[in-house]
Amino acid sequence: MSHQYLGSCLCGAVKYQISGDFQSFFLCHCTRCQKGTGSAHAANLFAKGGVLTWLQNKDDVKTYQHPHSQHVKSFCQQCGSALPTLIESIDSVLVPAGSLDSPVPIRPTAQIFVESSVGWLETLDDVPSYATLPVDDKK
Numbered sequence: 419m420s421h422q423y424l425g426s427c428l429c430g431a432v433k434y435q436i437s438g439d440f441q442s443f444f445l446c447h448c449t450r451c452q453k454g455t456g457s458a459h460a461a462n463l464f465a466k467g468g469v470l471t472w473l474q475n476k477d478d479v480k481t482y483q484h485p486h487s488q489h490v491k492s493f494c495q496q497c498g499s500a501l502p503t504l505i506e507s508i509d510s511v512l513v514p515a516g517s518l519d520s521p522v523p524i525r526p527t528a529q530i531f532v533e534s535s536v537g538w539l540e541t542l543d544d545v546p547s548y549a550t551l552p553v554d555d556k557k
């Protein structure tokens with residue numbers, strides 16, 4: 419039996435539901451995902467045979483298909499947030515992990531395209547961490 423997951427974009431215009439189960443959770447370090455996310459890697463869940471239902475403002479969802487590749491990204495045209503995409507060629511729904519409002523149910527299953535990984539991700543152990551935005555206590 420399949421589970422149901424809810425998600426939305428940052429501005430709240432777009433809401434969606436996924437019915438299905440996630441088999442894979444890839445952290446993708448490819449250069450396209452670096453451009454598309456503005457960060458070090460994408461974090462995408464895949465639900466084979468999953469059903470994607472737009473619950474609100476489907477018309478705000480735009481999809482970018484990168485030429486001559488399988489790279490595809492859906493996003494809210496109001497706020498730019500990454501959103502799910504049905505990839506028919508593999509009968510799977512790609513779900514950006516950060517777009518889920520439901521808890522992410524599985525741990526990452528693989529890191530892919532690590533040959534493109536940014537150098538600055540590797541040495542974070544000595545970088546200070548803050549629970550929220552750090553307060554500037556320097557005089």
Ligand SMILES: [Zn+2]
Pocket residue numbers: 427428429430431432494495496497498499
């Ligand atoms: Zn939005």
Ligand SMILES: [Zn+2]
Pocket residue numbers: 446447448449450451452460531
């Ligand atoms: Zn990628």
